[in-house]
Each structure stands twice: as structure tokens, then as C-alpha cells.
């Protein structure tokens with residue numbers, strides 16, 4: 326059977342899934358890699374290990390389906406993680422600082438207050454205007470600067486043209502296409518836009534950002550469309566030689582694409598450790614004044630793209646992990662559905678899981694976790710209920726910011742990620758956001774998005790309309806509570822959030 330290989334390189338593991346012409350998964354394999362934490366707040370990956378895992382999982386997925394004949398391969402990846410390697414030896418010059426790594430915190434703090442670069446608490450300022458992003462350790466640029474300045478000889482070698490930079494997509498594609506023997510050095514706009522180095526208007530590297538961060542242009546990959554035949558795999562690639570590499574999207578944008586959110590106003594939320602909400606704004610490059618990021622959603626033609634607004638929340642499913650691992654209130658994440666059903670409501674309890682501050686749309690790094698509204702009536706079930714509700718309220722906070730920034734009021738939201746199996750959570754979300762919550766048949770939407778992009782480029786699927794038809798809904802959760810009750814509950818949440826803000830500050 327003909328299939329598209331999706332290679333999904335995530336923060337903790339790498340996965341290969343084979344998708345058939347019907348858009349369904351036929352085989353998959355997954356392998357975890359090491360999280361290297363040399364100092365508090367530092368997180369690194371070994372890029373060579375990741376390449377090794379990528380080869381293994383592709384081989385194993387193909388072995389699991391001997392009749393599979395790959396017609397294309399699409400890549401999706403953890404965004405922002407920085408790899409710098411020697412173009413002649415193919416060796417990374419150091420471990421790859423991961424998106425979570427906070428080693429550049431001091432530099433970011435200085436940068437935020439430099440004349441001309443000042444940033445408001447909502448993230449507005451020159452960096453936002455150019456890149457759509459905020460000055461934050463999260464993005465690649467300051468980590469790349471760190472490598473160039475701290476790894477002995479790196480800046481000189483980079484200036485000489487001996488070093489290459491890439492996010493994980495670039496590193497994998499370079500290796501898949503032959504590495505030192507003529508590997509392709511490319512990325513796409515969704516990945517490039519996470520570096521602080523790309524201008525989201527021109528979709529090209531921005532000279533002022535490169536100068537400021539001291540990054541030589543010659544080490545940067547060329548920015549290609551997200552769906553296009555970039556080249557073919559080399560003879561020694563894990564899927565054999567000659568397979569077109571035809572899709573490249575950062576993980577959250579891939580999920581948007583895999584949810585077939587192709588029209589302005591369509592939105593997806595991924596419920597994993599965190600929450601990642603993306604709203605397609607079409608050709609509108611909506612500048613956020615409300616704590617969101619403006620990002621390319623996908624690009625089908627060089628120099629053009631569809632834009633999105635993005636809001637990331639740190640504590641989504643991780644709140645449930647905390648109930649399980651730290652409080653030991655539950656044995657497993659799925660128990661929350663049982664307790665929520667038993668409680669019926671939160672008993673007036675609000676739980677603000679601001680364990681590491683609040684991300685979008687609040688960006689208050691001094692906020693800390695809080696449980697409010699406790700009375701003697703409150704039981705464990707209420708706390709579990711309130712924890713699930715916190716996931717839904719945080720999502721609503723982002724949807725409200727999206728409405729203010731784009732004028733788009735969302736009426737339906739597509740969902741994916743590990744927590745969407747929880748029906749009670751999905752119903753709460755519909756009630757709290759006042760919109761339909763739509764769960765797809767294929768929940769591996771990140772990998773599916775990479776497969777869609779690659780399959781589209783090689784004609785395996787002939788159009789965006791075909792992809793739209795392939796995507797299937799499994800269940801639609803409609804709002805059931807009265808709007809006045811919804812707003813009353815939400816006001817309670819807003820009050821609770823305001824109490825948690827600034828807690829760790831002076």
C-alpha cells in the first residue's frame with residue numbers, strides 16, 4: 326500500500342506514523358530520548374541521539390507494515406530547540422538547548438529594557454512588530470547567541486561558513502538528504518518564525534535581528550514553503566533512497582494543519598502537558614495587544630503564508646499530573662472524569678495552577694498557584710473538578726484575547742492531545758467557552774498535519790479540499806449551561822486569577 330511517513334520529533338520522544346490514502350494511521354513506532362539537565366533551569370538534547378531515534382522509528386514503522394511503500398515523508402518537530410553543527414563533519418558542536426531552557430534569562434531581562442527594545446507586559450514592542458514574538462528565553466535566537474558566544478571558537482567558525490544552524494526539522498532534513506554529502510539546509514516559515522530572527526512580514530531573515538543577536542546569515546537555512554518537494558532521501562536513509570521530503574511544520578502549526586483548520590476563524594487546542602491554542606487568521610497578520618503571539622500557520626508558496634494567533638498555557642494536563650504525583654489525590658489522569666461526575670460542580674472552588682507563573686495571555690511570571698473559595702463543604706472531588714475547570718478557564722482566557730486581537734469570536738474549537746479522551750473535561754470546555762468542542766477521529770493531529778503537507782506536495786492528496794474531506798469528527802460537545810451562569814462562573818475565575826498574580830514579586 327502507498328503511504329506517507331510522518332516523522333514527529335517531540336520534546337520527549339520521536340514518533341513515525343504511516344498514513345494511508347484514507348488519512349488513517351496504519352503503523353507507528355515511538356522512541357524516547359534523554360533529557361539532559363546540567364544545571365537548574367537548563368534543558369538540553371543530544372541532536373545525534375535524536376537523529377539516531379528518528380532513523381530507528383522510521384525503520385520500525387516500515388517493518389511493522391511490510392507492504393507499505395512510502396511516497397513522501399513529512400517532518401514535524403518540537404519548535405525553538407537549537408542545533409549548531411559542523412558542515413564538514415556533521416557533528417553538533419554542543420548539546421541542543423531545548424525550548425524550555427532558561428539559560429538566557431539574564432540576557433532577556435537586559436534586552437527587555439534596552440533603549441529602543443522596551444517591551445510592555447503584554448509583550449508589545451519592536452520585537453513583536455518584527456517577529457510576532459516576545460523577548461523570552463523560549464525562542465531560539467538568544468540560545469543561538471549563547472552558543473556563538475560561549476562555545477570556544479564558535480563565532481569564528483560560523484563567520485567562516487563552517488557551522489550550520491537549524492531547529493530540529495532542519496537537522497533531520499539535512500541528515501535525511503545525505504548530511505555531509507550534500508544535505509539540504511532548509512526550514513519552513515513556521516519553524517523559522519520561532520527563532521526571533523525571521524521577519525513575519527517579509528518571511529525572510531531580518532538583518533537587524535541578526536545584527537543585534539550577532540548571528541552570521543551564512544549559517545541560516547533557506548526558508549521554504551511548508552508543503553513542497555524539497556529533495557529526496559539519500560541512499561542510506563531509513564526509508565531507503567529517493568523518497569520525496571515534502572512537508573515541514575512546527576508541531577503546533579502541524580496540529581492546526583492536521584485538524585484541517587484551513588479557513589480564517591478556525592481554531593484548535595492541543596491538551597497535553599500545556600495547552601496550545603492556534604487561531605487561523607488567514608492573510609491577516611493580527612498584531613496582538615493582548616499577550617498572544619503572531620505566527621505563520623503554514624506556507625504553501627514561497628514568500629506567502631497564512632497567519633495565526635497563538636496562545637500557550639504552561640499548566641494544562643500537567644495540573645492533573647500534579648494532583649496525581651504531588652497531592653496523590655488520584656491514581657491516574659483518567660480518574661478525574663469519575664470524580665468530576667461524582668462532584669457535579671466545583672462547590673465554589675477555583676484552582677489557579679500558576680505554578681511557574683502564568684503564560685498567555687497574562688504573562689505574569691510572579692503569579693503563583695492558588696486555591697480559592699474553600700469552605701468546610703469542599704471535598705477532594707471539588708478540587709479535582711476545579712482543576713479540570715482551570716484547564717477550560719485558561720483556554721477561555723486565550724480565546725478572549727484572540728477575540729480582542731482579531732475580532733473573531735470562535736463558535737467551534739477542534740481539540741486534540743492526551744487529555745481529550747476525558748468527556749467531562751470536553752463538556753466543561755464547551756460550557757465555559759460557550760462554543761462547540763469538536764474531537765476528531767484521528768487524535769494524532771500533529772503527525773497527521775505533517776503527512777497532509779507532504780502528501781499534498783506529491784499529489785497523494787490532490788487539494789486542500791480533499792484534505793478537508795479526509796478529516797473526520799468523532800464527537801461534538803455543545804454548550805449546555807445558560808450564558809448567565811457561564812459569565813458568573815467566569816467572573817469568579819477572573820477574580821481568582823487576579824489574586825494569584827504578582828504573588829512571588831516584591
Ligand code: ADP
Nearest residue numbers: 596597598642643645646658659742743744747
Ligand atoms: P505531551 O505530548 O505534552 O507529553 P500528551 O498529549 O501525551 O502530552 O497528554 C498527556 C497529558 O494529558 C498529561 O499531562 C496528563 O495528565 C493529561 N491527561 C491524560 N489523560 C487525561 C484524562 N483522562 N483527563 C485529564 N487529563 C489527562
